[in-house]
Amino acid sequence: MEAGSVVVSYVSSPIATWSCLVVLLSIHLAMNHAAVRAVSLHSLNRQRANIVMSNLLVNNRVMTPDEVSSQERIFEWDGVLRWRGSLPFAKARIGVTLHCLLKTLAPAHVVTGAICDGDLILERLVEVYRHEDFLVWYDSPKTTAYVVLKDQASAKAQLKAWALALWGAHRFETQYSIGANTDDLLRLLETTLSDISNQWDDSIERLRAAGWDIGIANLETSSGSRVRVGAESLQVIGERKK
Structure with missing residues (x-):
């Protein structure tokens, strides 16, 4: 006492x-x-996917969960895109609705809210991603990548979509500092998709060998939307909430 x-x-x-x-x-x-x-986590959330995929794409090296853990930030802005741990250069949203995507493709009418020309760009975008389970678009004025997931999108497909959004946004900000038109952006996204697809199966095996659990869908932080796309008409024929 x-x-x-x-x-x-x-x-x-x-x-x-x-x-x-x-x-x-x-x-x-x-x-x-x-x-x-x-704590060393073996699932890829947004921050860990940024670190792993940017290093894989630029250095062709797969970082282990322990290596990534040492670079993780305790507090991180949701959806921010960083290239190899650099300062944020863009954002990404995954699992967005089709209407959200359309609003970025073309401006809505000031009175009715109708989106007039977005369907033309959407048709071209659907054609680019006809063999994928997602659509990716980059809104350069807002420096934001939008990912629409198709109905059957797996965890592996979501990771590929995030990698494409990350690398596509990085390439755009590097190559088109003064801006670009729709054709330029579509060509860039198509080239980026081709480059990633050519090495994707091998990349997935290397990620698994390094200790990453690819089967866990950890990139959506809230309930997202899914769309169904007609195989012949290349038009969206349905949408549902995840």
Whole structure:
């Protein structure tokens, strides 16, 4: 009791009380930070996918979960795109509705809200991704990539879509600093898709060998939408909420 009374006497003033509180909170946060750093997760969320895929695409090297864990940020902006841990250069949204995509393809009428020319670009976009389970578009003025997932999109397909959004946005910001038209963007997305597809199966096997669990769909942070696309007409024939 006597020792306890001595301790209490040192923290009886407001300054001493707040000083002790700050010190204890700092120790608590430091220990939590160290504990989080020690955890090595084997699923690819958005931040880990940015780190892994950018290094794979530029260095042809697959980082292990332990290596990625040392580079992860404890707090990260949702959907931000970083190239090899650099400053954010764009954003990405995955599992968006078709209407959301259409609004980025063409401006809506100021009175009716109708989207007049977006369907023409959409038809070309669907043609580019006719063999994929997703659509990807990059809105350069907003520096935002939009990913629409088709009804059968697997975790593997979602990762490929995110890799395409990441690399496509990076290429666009690097090659078209003064802007580009729709044809330029479609060609860039088509080229990026071809480059990724040529090495995708091998990349997936290398990711698995490095310890990553590709079967976990961890890129959507909220309930997303899915679309069904007609094989012959290349038109969207349905949409549902995931």
